[in-house]
Amino acid sequence: MSFWIAQFLTGLASAASLFLVASGLSIIFGVTRVVNFAHGAFYMIGAYVAWSLTERLAGAFGWWGGVLLAAAAVAALGALAEILVLRRIYQAPELFQLLATFGLTLIAADLVVMLWGPDELVGRRAPGLTGSIALFDQMIPAWDLFLIVLGPVALGLLWLLFNRTRFGVLVRAATQDREMAAALGVNEKWLFTGVFALGVFLAALAGALQLPRESVNHHMDLRIIVDAFVVVVIGGLGSITGAFIAALLVAQLNAFGILLFPKISLVIIFLVMAAVLAVRPWGLLGRPDVAQRPPAATSARPWRPLGAAGRLAMAALALAAMALPFISGEYLVIAATETLIFAILAVSLHMLLSVAGVASFGHAAFFGLGAYGVALAVKGLGLGMGAALALAPLAGLVGAGLFALAAARLSGVYLAMLTLAFAQILWSIAFQWVEVTGGDNGVLGLWPTGFAAQPAGFYWLTLGVAVLVIGASRVIMFSPFGYGLRGVRDEARRAASIGVRPGLMRWCAFAIAGTGAAVAGALFAFLKGSVFPDTLAIPVSVDSLAMVLLGGVQTTLGPLVGAVAYKALSIWLLSQTQWSKLALGLVILAVVLAFPRGLVGVVNQWRDRWAKRPPGSGEHP
Amino acid sequence: MSAPPLLTATGLARAWGGVRAVDDVSFSVAAGEIVALIGPNGAGKSTCFNLINGQLQPDAGRVLLSGRDITGAGPARAFRAGVGRTFQIAATFASMTVRENVQTALAAGRGQIMRPWGAGRNVARDDAMRLLALSGMAAQAERPAAELAYGDVKRLELAIALAGAPRLLLMDEPTAGMAPADRADLMRTAVAVARKQNIGVLFTEHDMDAVFAHADRILVLDRGRLIASGAPADVRDNAAVRAAYLGDGVLFAATSGPHPGDPKSS
Amino acid sequence: MKFRKTMALAFAALALSGPAATAGEAQLSGEVRIGELNSYSTLPSFTEPYRKGWSLAVEEINATGGVNGKKLTVISRDDGGKPAEALTVANELLSREKADMLVGAFFSNVGLALSDFAKQKKIVYLAAEPLTDAMVWSNGNPYTFRLRASNYMQARMLAEEAAKLPAKRWAVIAPNYEYGQSAVAVFKKLLSEKRPDIEWVAEQWPPQGKIDAGPVAQAIAAAKPDAILNVMFGPDLVKLVREGNARGLFRDRAVVSFLTGEPEYLDPLKDEAPVGWIVTGYPWYDIKTPEHAAFLKAYQARFNDYPRLGSIIGYSAMHAAAAMLRKAGSTDADKLIEAGRGLSLTTPFGPITFRPADHQSTMGAFVGVTGVRDGKGVMMNPAYRKGEDYLPSEAEAAKMRPAGN
Structure with a gap:
């Protein structure tokens, strides 16, 4: 019995820090609608700054003062980031802010190593709370007891802030209805800055309060961010009480789950989320209206298929691309092959994100299914390269089809998070089920054969597939079906009332996008000659999202341009510097600030402005 | 046995929490008949609409279209059965041109919407132009829908709703938010098309000028119940109707300003 | 507006300058080139000392006349901590930088990917850190050697x-x-x-x-x-x-x-x-062994820091690679494999031998x-x-x- 109580208390303590991070994220999302990917970075910086301060400041006051000072300092940093970056792009398409915060995360990851060095840092523990207390003959760390008290206290303080202060009332008004808040005469700019700073403060405080529990290191950001998102989604976006309950639920299920299933930790949080969303599509305490927002991709500029000149240019581009192996070395050919593969991936995500208006944070799932499909076809079924390449996309089709069936009731960020959960569960299987997948050690020896064994041959194969996939995606985009998809995206009610079934259309979009991503994954497996769980991991999802957003989510050629720019840049940076993340982050920020509609979006904007003609009149036969 | 009326609603009921938004409502609409559904804010008009449209499942009651049961069938199936509709807050496809909006609806109506090849912008061009001409939008066919003035958006909606060759047209506050001159124009257009093509129309409206000018028959809802039904002149003189509208402050005086929506029942 | 245009130009310039700036062929004559890659950005706490270790070794090797009368040059890259990125980098080292052999990696999966790559491309790869047994046994291949005491x-x-x-x-x-x-x-x-x-x-x-x-x-x-x-x-x-x-x-x-x-x-x-x-x-x-004392003195003098295990591995790996190149008297892969089988050298941990049967070194552990x-x-x-x-x-x-x- 005493053991169960101790385990319960331990779960409570784990919940507290999870809640602090998640509540900050929830507040920021609720008001600004920014999916703040940098939240984990602020958490990490909070821990680093607190480490520096508590190492220098003496005594109990020094320690606690250091922790609070660190949180306040990082909150100021957050406010600065909001003013310098986010404030300029609130009007940009939804999710574009995600790209900006992703850039901030990349920058932070390298900066902390530059500033604090590569070694993990173990900080001092809180004075007076270093020991343990025997409760029911179990030793409970005093720090845990502090955290157990802190959780509800933080919840109470936040409740008071939001219900008993003018700031809080304004924030709640803005969470429910931005236009209404603006009509109330609220200075939206500073309200947003204040809310962002508050959210960052909570994240940094949570990070600082990790000092007594764990070492400070440069992996903390990514370790916490996904969990924080999942907790926010389980609780319901914008609901602080929901985040509290969700944090408790996740922490307790983990504390007791590992007793029955010692290997469950990695997936439990995603299983909880999937289960909660199956019953409550808007999280425990979330409200439907918070999730219903116009999709990112809706553009006031009607899409046009390429005219004769445009098609000629694309054909010329493809021909020029064919010549690459004759004029460049092998490395450039291989790098170009990889870029093309990611262009296919980006185009497939574009079909989902831009054409159908369905955000996905887990596109890696389908990419990885294609890659593992190749591994299975070659190693398991003994098939050759051609057959494997033909069959592997089916894995993506089946995976996407099943997922879309299961997720039919969800929309918006909730659906996006469920795609993330799907990808993470697949990743966990690939990572942990060593007997079947080889686990972390992957599946080796999947090299292309025949004419494709040479890099140039494989490049041409990839180029051919890419032209096919990109061509097919454009045919689909401008077909009646493509119009149906966009109709559902622009106005699902209207689409339904003219006989277009939104559920079916979205399912088809998933199936198409999943197949396309799996084609890319299958090619990737042969390019690398191996498959690792990395193909299913979050960075692939984030990269593909970044490519589409970078190119311009409201455009038709955006994914192509975005993929080429992003991938070529990251490959090049990897070969140039150890600080490639910092450089890539800076470039992303620069692009985000300079071209809030993406690379192709800005070209369209210029073209419209300079042509000085109504955009609809540029008709092509 | 005579042919059943175009639309028959019997005993429709739907409650939100404890509130009966629609309570035992029965009525019918004949082909080519223009019927107005009116009532004070919160009377249950939009809920009633969504029940007929199939968007909502009623707690009780049935909806028959030409004798065929479409109760809670969902908007897409209701559409295929012959129900077209416009929305209170106009809903068009913002990323398309005006013509493409109508073409999308035509493609859906002709079962081509799942076809992933062929140019969508070449589908039924002529028919699209004909519908746009009907609703007075032909001149703006190539403009982006997102750039239209609100009155034109409503016209476009009408064209979209007609694209499915509906037998029953549901119009939720068709003139809400429009300039006065536009309103009369739009209603005239809609009614003319309906009469010509023998389409039954059920519409809700705050603008009583429009109601009394065009409706063949008026249904009055109050707190979810049908309190009156009949020719405009009869309804105008109905005591219960007058009482219901007193609280709303909108007694049958002709009102000309734009009306806010009906948030509780939308 | 001006800012935006400037940014556009800057970005375009950056995108264009990439291939041009790095496409230049390396100076090949008179040097032996080792392509080195490790998880510098992902795991700096281990790989920074490792880098110091091999840098020290390279200085020592070149101070005593290099390898086969040629200067030993190391082209070092970050492997991004992921097998897929490591392979991109390995391709670059091989086809653009004309590396004669590959050295490095920390993570087992990166090491295995590189080992399979080495087999495919027929180039010798000396795995420095990866621990997995698959490296030399179930996935072993002639081109791969492993230095560190395995799992x-x-x-x-x-x-x-x-x-x-x-x-x-x-x-x-x-x-x-x-x-x-x-x-x-x-x-x-x-x-x-x-x-x-x-x-x-x-x-x-x-x-x-x-x-x-x-x-x-x-x-x-x-x-x-x-x-x-x-x-x-x-x-x-x-x-x-x-x-x-x-x-x-x-x-x-x-x-x-x-x-x-x-x-x-x-x-x-x-x-x-x-x-x-x-x-x-x-x-x-x-x-207290003389081999280690000498290494410790040189390392502390050079870097004013104490060595970590990564330092030992980096230092020993580079010396092992040089020894292999010397014994082979060539950069030919088959000759290197021949030289590597049974190659003996002295490391700060004492004498080690690469076993002919499985290419595993006999470096031990404390x-x-x-x-x-x-x-x-x-x-x-x-x-x-x-x-x-x-x-x-x-x-x-x-x-x-x-x-x-």
């Missing part, structure tokens, strides 16, 4: 110590991925062979990098084991040690722990370092007991275990490799 070797060293303990009830805490799983499997098998009387009473498999240490420690303690096998490392280890200490998990219990004696993992813990754990590691402060000295974690009474004593015979090893390799 199996360290498990065997630790199992030997564990067998001497009176403990009968054992519990396991290990990261749930290939490394943790195979370390535990080998350790269990070897210990159970020596001590049929022991039983395994509890296992916890937290995700690597994300241990929820409180519940894990509590769950292990509840099984009341006599001894614990730990395979967690890095930030997970710090959390486990803190929670375990606070909850009395390690009190009156023997703990056997992989890698914990390496300065990379032990030093951050400072005075909170665990006491009395049986560990493998690198007690640089207590190694086994000791952790303690705290002057507020710092140290390994007490460390003893060097020679690698050859903890490897299966070459005949057995050869059987574990794929046919024809």
Whole structure:
């Protein structure tokens, strides 16, 4: 019995820090609608700054003062980031802010190593709370007891802030209805800055309060961010009480789950989320209206298929691309092959994100299914390269089809998070089920054969597939079906009332996008000659999202341009510097600030402005 | 046995929490008949609409279209059965041109919407132009829908709703938010098309000028119940109707300003 | 507007300058080129000392005339910590930088990907850090050599110590991925062979990098084991040690722990370092051999820092690569393989040999007991275990490799 109580208390303590991070994220999302990917970075910086301060400041006051000072300092940093970056792009398409915060995360990851060095840092523990207390003959760390008290206290303080202060009332008004808040005469700019700073403060405080529990290191950001998102989604976006309950639920299920299933930790949080969303599509305490927002991709500029000149240019581009192996070395050919593969991936995500208006944070799932499909076809079924390449996309089709069936009731960020959960569960299987997948050690020896064994041959194969996939995606985009998809995206009610079934259309979009991503994954497996769980991991999802957003989510050629720019840049940076993340982050920020509609979006904007003609009149036969 | 009326609603009921938004409502609409559904804010008009449209499942009651049961069938199936509709807050496809909006609806109506090849912008061009001409939008066919003035958006909606060759047209506050001159124009257009093509129309409206000018028959809802039904002149003189509208402050005086929506029942 | 245009131009320039700026062919004559890649951005705490180690070795090699009369040049790259990115980099090293051989990698999966790549491209790859047994056995190939004492070797060293303990009830805490799983499997098998009387009473498999240490420690303690096998490392280890200490998990219990004696993992813990754990590691402060003393002096003089295990590996790897090139007298892959088989050299850990049968070096590891000295974690009474004593015979090893390799 005493053991169960101790385990319960331990779960409570784990919940507290999870809640602090998640509540900050929830507040920021609720008001600004920014999916703040940098939240984990602020958490990490909070821990680093607190480490520096508590190492220098003496005594109990020094320690606690250091922790609070660190949180306040990082909150100021957050406010600065909001003013310098986010404030300029609130009007940009939804999710574009995600790209900006992703850039901030990349920058932070390298900066902390530059500033604090590569070694993990173990900080001092809180004075007076270093020991343990025997409760029911179990030793409970005093720090845990502090955290157990802190959780509800933080919840109470936040409740008071939001219900008993003018700031809080304004924030709640803005969470429910931005236009209404603006009509109330609220200075939206500073309200947003204040809310962002508050959210960052909570994240940094949570990070600082990790000092007594764990070492400070440069992996903390990514370790916490996904969990924080999942907790926010389980609780319901914008609901602080929901985040509290969700944090408790996740922490307790983990504390007791590992007793029955010692290997469950990695997936439990995603299983909880999937289960909660199956019953409550808007999280425990979330409200439907918070999730219903116009999709990112809706553009006031009607899409046009390429005219004769445009098609000629694309054909010329493809021909020029064919010549690459004759004029460049092998490395450039291989790098170009990889870029093309990611262009296919980006185009497939574009079909989902831009054409159908369905955000996905887990596109890696389908990419990885294609890659593992190749591994299975070659190693398991003994098939050759051609057959494997033909069959592997089916894995993506089946995976996407099943997922879309299961997720039919969800929309918006909730659906996006469920795609993330799907990808993470697949990743966990690939990572942990060593007997079947080889686990972390992957599946080796999947090299292309025949004419494709040479890099140039494989490049041409990839180029051919890419032209096919990109061509097919454009045919689909401008077909009646493509119009149906966009109709559902622009106005699902209207689409339904003219006989277009939104559920079916979205399912088809998933199936198409999943197949396309799996084609890319299958090619990737042969390019690398191996498959690792990395193909299913979050960075692939984030990269593909970044490519589409970078190119311009409201455009038709955006994914192509975005993929080429992003991938070529990251490959090049990897070969140039150890600080490639910092450089890539800076470039992303620069692009985000300079071209809030993406690379192709800005070209369209210029073209419209300079042509000085109504955009609809540029008709092509 | 005579042919059943175009639309028959019997005993429709739907409650939100404890509130009966629609309570035992029965009525019918004949082909080519223009019927107005009116009532004070919160009377249950939009809920009633969504029940007929199939968007909502009623707690009780049935909806028959030409004798065929479409109760809670969902908007897409209701559409295929012959129900077209416009929305209170106009809903068009913002990323398309005006013509493409109508073409999308035509493609859906002709079962081509799942076809992933062929140019969508070449589908039924002529028919699209004909519908746009009907609703007075032909001149703006190539403009982006997102750039239209609100009155034109409503016209476009009408064209979209007609694209499915509906037998029953549901119009939720068709003139809400429009300039006065536009309103009369739009209603005239809609009614003319309906009469010509023998389409039954059920519409809700705050603008009583429009109601009394065009409706063949008026249904009055109050707190979810049908309190009156009949020719405009009869309804105008109905005591219960007058009482219901007193609280709303909108007694049958002709009102000309734009009306806010009906948030509780939308 | 002006700002935007400037940005557009800057971006375009950046995109265009990429290939042009780096496409230049390297100066090939008069030098031997080693392509080196490691997880510098992902795991700097291990790879920064590693970089210092090989830099020192390169300086020494070139100061004494280089290799085969040519200067030894190392082209070093970050591998991004991921197999796929490592392969991109390896391609660059090979086809653009014209590397004569590849050296490096920390993560097992990166190492395996590179080893398969080396086989495909027929280039010699010296794996420095990766521990996985698959590298030289189940996925072994002629082009791959491995320097460091492998997972199996360290498990065997630790199992030997564990067998001497009176403990009968054992519990396991290990990261749930290939490394943790195979370390535990080998350790269990070897210990159970020596001590049929022991039983395994509890296992916890937290995700690597994300241990929820409180519940894990509590769950292990509840099984009341006599001894614990730990395979967690890095930030997970710090959390486990803190929670375990606070909850009395390690009190009156023997703990056997992989890698914990390496300065990379032990030093951050400072005075909170665990006491009395049986560990493998690198007690640089207590190694009195002349080979190590010379290395230590040179390293400290050059970098004004003490060496970590990564320093030893980097230093030894580069010397091993040079020795292989010297013995081969050529950069031809087949000649390098011939030279590598049975190659002997002296490292700071003493003499090592690359076994002809499986290309595994006989570099050993130090086994000791952790303690705290002057507020710092140290390994007490460390003893060097020679690698050859903890490897299966070459005949057995050869059987574990794929046919024809």
